[in-house]
Amino acid sequence: MSKHGFTTTILHGDRRQGVEHGAVHKPMHPSSEYAYKDARELTAVFQGKSGFSYARQGTPTTMALEAKITAMESGAGTVSFATGMAALAAIFTTLLRRGDHLVSSQYIFGNTNSLLGTLQELGVEVTMVDATDVAQVEAAIRPNTRMVFVETIANPGTQIADLMGIGALCGRAGLVYVIDNTLTSPWLFKGRDAGAALVMNSLSKYIGGHGHALGGSVTDTGLFDWKGHPNIFESYQNGPSTTWGLTQIKKKGLRDMGGTLAAEPAHRIAVGAETLALRMDRACANALALSRYLVEHPGVARVHYPGLPSHPQHVRAGELFRGRHGALMGIELAEGIDCFDFLNRLSVVALATHLGDTRTLALPAAHTIYYEMGAQRRAQMGIADSLIRVSIGIEDEADLIDDFDRALRGA
Numbered sequence: 001m002s003k004h005g006f007t008t009t010i011l012h013g014d015r016r017q018g019v020e021h022g023a024v025h026k027p028m029h030p031s032s033e034y035a036y037k038d039a040r041e042l043t044a045v046f047q048g049k050s051g052f053s054y055a056r057q058g059t060p061t062t063m064a065l066e067a068k069i070t071a072m073e074s075g076a077g078t079v080s081f082a083t084g085m086a087a088l089a090a091i092f093t094t095l096l097r098r099g100d101h102l103v104s105s106q107y108i109f110g111n112t113n114s115l116l117g118t119l120q121e122l123g124v125e126v127t128m129v130d131a132t133d134v135a136q137v138e139a140a141i142r143p144n145t146r147m148v149f150v151e152t153i154a155n156p157g158t159q160i161a162d163l164m165g166i167g168a169l170c171g172r173a174g175l176v177y178v179i180d181n182t183l184t185s186p187w188l189f190k191g192r193d194a195g196a197a198l199v200m201n202s203l204s205k206y207i208g209g210h211g212h213a214l215g216g217s218v219t220d221t222g223l224f225d226w227k228g229h230p231n232i233f234e235s236y237q238n239g240p241s242t243t244w245g246l247t248q249i250k251k252k253g254l255r256d257m258g259g260t261l262a263a264e265p266a267h268r269i270a271v272g273a274e275t276l277a278l279r280m281d282r283a284c285a286n287a288l289a290l291s292r293y294l295v296e297h298p299g300v301a302r303v304h305y306p307g308l309p310s311h312p313q314h315v316r317a318g319e320l321f322r323g324r325h326g327a328l329m330g331i332e333l334a335e336g337i338d339c340f341d342f343l344n345r346l347s348v349v350a351l352a353t354h355l356g357d358t359r360t361l362a363l364p365a366a367h368t369i370y371y372e373m374g375a376q377r378r379a380q381m382g383i384a385d386s387l388i389r390v391s392i393g394i395e396d397e398a399d400l401i402d403d404f405d406r407a408l409r410g411a
């Protein structure tokens with residue numbers, strides 16, 4: 001991170017790298033290929049010199065975005081991807097091999113859960129544990145364990161992993177600690193502070209923030225010595241051993257699997273990121289106000305939100321996330337209120353999947369995003385059939401409370 005604050009650094013990042021004509025944004029570079037006058041120069045890029053060759057491996061536009069994310073996460077380097085799932089797939093498939101063991105939080109994004117199922121079919125052993133308790137993570141570790149994976153605030157139940165405790169454990173055991181920081185974003189939390197080796201972000205969510213671009217990223221914090229990880233190919237064991245992991249992710253993950261972020265969405269995400277801190281603060285404040293309103297409402301049976309003192313990890317959230325509690329909430333309505341009927345009465349709130357948007361979005365979680373995983377796994381994740389997931393946006397607080405109030409009264 002520069003000597004400046006979080007938002008100043010993002011706002012002036014491009015300009016300080018020197019953009020043509022004094023432009024304040026890094027321009028979009030749509031070129032597929034990059035030409036050189038000297039064949040030796042072209043060759044040098046293929047042999048490791050910094051530069052561009054074919055856009056599947058990145059462009060000046062994605063590189064500028066990656067520099068911003070690295071600064072936001074106080075990391076050592078970042079690789080961007082077309083989506084958050086492409087970023088996660090790159091981490092798991094390039095760093096784990098058949099016979100390795102992964103310990104994962106049981107409270108994870110539905111598609112990540114599905115991806116870990118694929119990984120198991122490929123011969124990686126996966127154990128899911130309640131990662132809010134570090135003792136459960138520790139008890140799951142085996143001689144062949146290579147990696148521990150957690151999310152910061154889980155969706156839709158808002159469980160918060162023991163991020164610091166697991167970091168200390170991974171440090172002692174020499175395990176690759178991967179944190180999906182999507183629900184908190186680097187404004188509320190930096191994986192580096194918990195000792196993570198890698199921090200993944202879905203850029204489609206808070207960082208881009210406006211529901212109009214998909215992207216994902218993997219940031220290496222620089223804390224992990226990849227010499228201690230047996231799965232780094234010999235050709236990537238060059239330079240400082242703290243950089244090997246990200247090199248392998250970039251070559252085997254981005255280049256070979258091809259989930260590359262195009263210049264146009266990279267630009268949109270970079271513009272969105274300029275207001276990340278402002279948007280998140282507003283959304284978190286809205287969420288806290290809405291949760292306090294809903295928890296008192298007779299039409300609501302339960303509110304899952306870390307800002308409420310009744311939340312099991314309320315204190316942990318207060319310590320870890322800059323005094324904020326995120327902007328995602330799970331709501332269970334009182335017996336006798338039909339959740340579909342309630343949802344249909346909302347008018348400001350949009351009925352849609354996605355989260356981390358400027359707009360407030362709601363959907364019945366068990367029937368949609370967690371439908372495919374089945375009733376048994378949903379029960380393990382604490383997802384009741386009536387659970388409504390709400391991603392709170394930056395609307396005017398009174399309008400949101402009024403919208404929920406009307407819908408509850410009508411239903």
Ligand SMILES: *Cc1c(COP(=O)(O)O)cnc(C)c1O
Nearest residue numbers: 083084085109180182202204215
């Ligand atoms: C959305 C999301 C992802 C996947 O990101 P995409 O950009 O949609 O592929 C991964 N993890 C979490 C926690 C998410 O919310």
